Amino acid sequence: MFTDALAMIETAARFVPPDDLRRDPPVPFEVLGDHLAPQSRGARLSVSKLAKRFGETPVLDGIDLNIAPGSFVAIVGKSGCGKSTLLRLILGLETPTSGRIDLPAGAAARFVFQEPRLLPWAKVVDNVSVGLGRTGSRAARRAEAARALADVGLDGRGDAWPSVLSGGQKQRVALARALVSRPRLLALDEPLGALDALTRISMQGLVERVWRDQRFTALLVTHDVSEAIALADRVILVDGGRIALDIDVDLPRPRRRGTPAFAALEKRVLDALFGGFEGGDAI
Amino acid sequence: MTRARGLIGWILPAALVLGWEALSRLGVIPANILPAPTAVAAALWRVAVSGELARNMGVSAWRAGIGFLIGGAIGFAFGLANGLSRFSEEFTDTTLQMVRNVPHLALIPLVILWFGIGEQAKLFLVALGVFFPIYINTLHGIRSVDPQLVEMGRTYGMNGFELFGQVILPGALPSIFVGLRFGLGIMWLTLIVAETISASSGIGYMAMQAREFMMTDVVVLSILIYALLGKLADTVARALERRTLAWNPAFEGV
Structure with missing residues (x-):
């Protein structure tokens, strides 16, 4: 647990965002589409002015987020951008430095870790x-x-x-x-990150199927942009401790990679991630 | 197959005994230095019939068992306390580590002064010897429980008792068993020394008595009995380990 935090601090320290980016106002969240089932069992989640620092290092800096019940939201970002910390804060695994998180009482949130963590x-x-x-x-x-x-x-x-x-x-x-x-909120922290490519794809199908069956609110942290677009209704890009991009994914399900609409969305997120050039300075 | 594997360990001891018997019969090994296995067997028969063996073995086993229980329980309790509570560790660990560095057999003269040669002296020494391996390995086991599993347990709403019963104790168990087996070894060692130096009953006493009368066969018999008792204790510990750690691939087919 502590080594996790240390690793996070270390990686976060390497990604100090440029000043101009940090002064940018947070991207306002969009009003959510009404394509979701109104009787969803999913929990509504709202986060405002959330900040977290580990010692002197700010990891998250003013996150505002409203998530509709039953929606599937993917949080993407470079490693160390604070996306896992955001998820851990929402689930109460870490305490925020400031800001608030509103989850209905008894929302029965559950967490799927990157490792299976079976006894x-x-x-x-x-x-x-x-x-x-x-x-x-x-x-x-x-x-x-x-x-x-x-x-x-x-x-x-x-x-x-x-x-x-x-x-x-x-x-x-x-x-x-x-x-x-039967949780009303399911948080997934790169749960497929350690799997091989083929297993990943079949697991993505499984996650999508159980979400459609059970209609919980899903929050998926991933570094895989195409996974985010394949699964989520909405993709949020976290960069430098802030929300740098927040887009709806309005593609019919089940989604097929390689369609022009899919590729266009993927490019949009990747461009925002790397500031225009593919690969760029992220490596 | 498993049966054959179990037997393979006995080939070498059997060959040694046969060789020993042959050398004794040929007169290469004089009987007053090392009696033949058959002579030892005869001695076994003799002490068994007279009831001496059962009485002494009973006394030794009782001392070993009670001493082990006392020392093991205290060691386990300290291991748990210091593994789970930082305060408890800071408070007691330095003291325990200092005491640990005194060889417990070096206390024999003092223990005789305190307790005479009665039962308490033997129990005290065995308990002291057994305490440390159990303490250290319990502590180590609890410390090495995967913190990710502990976090998972908390996230899934386990309270302190559930976390201990379902995550911490099972996670520490392999290490606790290592301590248990070390403890059993030290238990016999301590008992042999204590009984040999000062006792009026027990296997060690039987050996010392026999030495007085130059009965080499009984001396050898006593040593063999210690070896068998040690092996027996180890076998019991291993069986227990196999039962409890069935989940662990490292113990499959051990």
Whole structure:
């Protein structure tokens, strides 16, 4: 936990934004489209003037954000831009230096980490039960967990030890653990970052499917712009601790990469990310 | 296959015993230096029939067990306290580390002055010897629990007890078992020394008695019994480890 924070400080320190960028007013959030189901179970989230510094280093500096219930929002940015910190602040894993975060009480937010973080000494089904806490009897929890496992395509693997699963399967167990309590907000911190390209694509399909089925509000932090555009209704670019770009993605689902509209959006985000030239100074 | 693997470890000891018997019979090894295995077996029969063996083994096992329980429980408790509480560690660890650096067998003269040669002296020494490996490894085990799992547990709403029972203790268990096995080794070692120096019963006493009467066979028998008891304790610890750590791929098929 501390090493995480240290790594964040280190990387953040390397990305001190130029002065002119920091004085820019924050990009106002757009009024959200009405294409979302009005009866969504998702939680509404609003963040205002959120700032976080680690010691002297500012990581986030005045974030304002309104997220509609049931929408899928992707947060992208270079490494160390503060996007993971933003997510951790929203979920209460870190305390903000200033500003406020409004989540309805009992929103039952869940977090999917970059690593699966399964308990190696608990069977898969018991790992999923962790998501249910102390509710109900152990047998009831296990039954619920088995259903959640079936939802992520791991029907019948409940009795396995985590160590025998592949990386993608472990991350699916972690997803089931997050979903089993029917959260109204699901935060995903680069959950597919460590997977190989093929597993990634099938996992993206899975994340999209469970989101469409369950209609929670989803917040996905990723460094992969094409993943963000494939999944999200709205893409937010964080740069230098501020929101540098906030666009709606209005493509029909399921989305296909390589269509002109997809590519145009991808280019727009990448241009904002690298200030005009591909690759540029980010490497 | 597993059965054959289990037996393979016994080939070498069996060969050694056979060679020893042969050399004794040929007169290469004089009986007053090292009696033949058959002579040791005869001694075993003798002390077993007289009831001497059962009595002494019972006394030794009792001392080992009680001493281990006392020292292990205290070591485990300190390991938990210092692993979980920074204050507790700062408060006690320096003291414990200083005491640890005194070889506990060096305390024998003092312990005899304190307790005489009664049971307390033996229990005290065994408990002291067992304390440190259990303490250090419990502490290390708790310290090395993956902080990411702890964060996951907190994020998923575990309270302190659940976090301890579901994340910290299972995570520390492999290391605690290492301490347990070290502790068992030290338990026998301490007991042998304590019983040999000052006792009126026990396997060590039996060996010292036999030395007085030049009964080399009983002396050798006592040493062998210690070896077997040590092996037995280790086997029990390993079986326990295999049961509890079934999740760990490192223990598969051990």
